[in-house]
Amino acid sequence: PSLFNLMTFAASFIVEGALIIVAGIFLAKNEPSLSNWAITTLVAGYLIYRRVSLILFSPIAGAIADRIGFSWLFNFSLLMIVAGLVLLLLGWVSVGMILIFPFNRVNSAMAPGGASYNEADKIKAVTTNATWRDIGAAAGTLTGGFLLSGGLLFETFAMATFILGMLLFIHFRKTITMQWN
Numbered sequence: 001p002s003l004f005n006l007m008t009f010a011a012s013f014i015v016e017g018a019l020i021i022v023a024g025i026f027l028a029k030n031e032p033s034l035s036n037w038a039i040t041t042l043v044a045g046y047l048i049y050r051r052v053s054l055i056l057f058s059p060i061a062g063a064i065a066d067r068i069g070f071s072w073l074f075n076f077s078l079l080m081i082v083a084g085l086v087l088l089l090l091g092w093v094s095v096g097m098i099l100i101f102p103f104n105r106v107n108s109a110m111a112p113g114g115a116s117y118n119e120a121d122k123i124k125a126v127t128t129n130a131t132w133r134d135i136g137a138a139a140g141t142l143t144g145g146f147l148l149s150g151g152l153l154f155e156t157f158a159m160a161t162f163i164l165g166m167l168l169f170i171h172f173r174k175t176i177t178m179q180w181n
Contacts, residue, residue: 001132003171008111008129009136010164011081015104016133017140018160019088019097020047022147026093029150046097053102058109070113071175077107078168085161089154108133 001009024043027034034042065073080103088096115129116122147153 001128003167003174004115005129005132007078007164007167007171008115009132010160010167011078011104011107012133012136013140013143014085014157014160014164015081015100015140016137017142018144018147018157019100019140020050021141021144022153023047023097025148025150025153026088029153030091030093042094046101049098050101050105053105054108057102057105061106061109065110065113070110070117074107074110074114075168075172075175077103077110078164081107082161082165082168085157085164089158089161 023046024039027039027042031039061073061077081100084096084099084103086096087099090096111129111133112126116125119125143156147156
């Protein structure tokens, strides 16, 4: 896969796969006073918020991308996802999820435009990117199932966040280099 598709895979693996499965575990570990009922209710609320973010933020992101460009908005949304994951790992679970979910929707909306930019076969580029997003979500869901015991949860998310951050750094350097040449 290309660097762009790797970033799409990693973001989808973490946010659309693993985080959806283990959101309740993060809440239970960081808020031990919450009952199972409260945790379930909060996670359901976050999942509703995730869907509402799709409806609200995707069209707004498209309008913004028309003005500032797909690449810049894609990079910024990934940076905000990484920031949200860091907050999540630091124990600010609610703030992290509130930041992660809308920017993941922005990222998802920007991915087809970013994937097809400067590509001869735009449809192939978009379908390849969508395939990597789907593979990432599926692999993340499977991994999240293995993490339901709570073992290695922090370590797995820390490693995945680091990888996503490094991919973003490499992509950002490549984007800046291309703009200056």
